[in-house]
Amino acid sequence: MAPRIDHYDWPGGREGMLRFGPDDGPLAVVALPMFEEGNRTRTFVVTLLRALAERGIGSVLPDVPGQGESITPLAGLTLLRMATALEAITDRCLDDGRRTYAVGIRSGALLDGCALHSGRWHLAPQTGADLLRDLHRTWRAASHSGDQTMMMAGGDPVEIAGNLLPSDLLLSMSAATPSDQPGIPRRVVRLASDPAAADRHVDAAPLWRRSEPGNDAALAALLAEDIAGWIAACEA
CATH class of the missing domain: 3.40.50.1820 (Alpha/Beta hydrolase fold, catalytic domain)
Incomplete structure (x- = not known):
């Protein structure tokens, strides 16, 4: 069908x-x-x-x-x-x-x-924490360095795998289940x-x-x- x-x-x-x-x-x-x-x-x-x-x-x-x-x-x-x-x-x-x-x-x-x-x-x-870990690994693979806090620091959108992810979206993931x-x-x-x-x-x-x-x-x-x-x- x-x-x-x-x-x-x-x-x-x-x-x-x-x-x-x-x-x-x-x-x-x-x-x-x-x-x-x-x-x-x-x-x-x-x-x-x-x-x-x-x-x-x-x-x-x-x-x-x-x-x-x-x-x-x-x-x-x-x-x-x-x-x-x-x-x-x-x-x-x-x-x-x-x-x-x-x-x-x-x-x-x-x-x-x-x-x-x-x-x-x-x-x-x-969980949102699982998703953030995956995004952080992708971010690190693109020659960035630092932990998740550094990835989200500054409040500017973060480019990950071609996506510009706003800090509010990333923060909303941290406690999501x-x-x-x-x-x-x-x-x-x-x-x-x-x-x-x-x-x-x-x-x-x-x-x-x-x-x-x-x-x-x-x-x-x-x-x-x-x-x-x-x-x-x-x-x-």
Whole structure:
């Protein structure tokens, strides 16, 4: 089933999104990893959402402000503003009587805390501190020296992997954690190489660590089956 081009409006403007699967029933709202990891995993996530559509689950893959194809500048953005943008999708669905479920990949799991989702499914979720460590390693690899404090010193935007990241955005990451609200179902899936606690570990290579974008159709099918079964259980 081919994806359809759509959009959503939020207080800061309008962003594009891809829509997959049926136009009724529960909807998965997917957040890619932020910055360069999103570029490496987008093809894989599209394969995953096609597999979800084959299992009768609708989904959307939105451009987060400042990410992907978004033309919103990163200046002035924080994790909260990004999460508020995605909240607009769920608000529209709830107005239409349609429940939503968050699907957060890596640092994308930091972006679903504002929306009134019926559940959250996270793949290898990162904390904001994890994300900052990754950004700091990338910054150091570009011939900079110093710790994270020095990376964020001065208040000026910091260029990391071609992104000009404002200090407010970096600071908003420091204490951020994936949402885990009492009474709201949450399922965490991690790779077998990750010893952190999870509801399930799967044997697969981390696509986000590759130097170029990649795909893994077998992993996409496995995760689609997991998500579809979990959403069905939540809906029952």
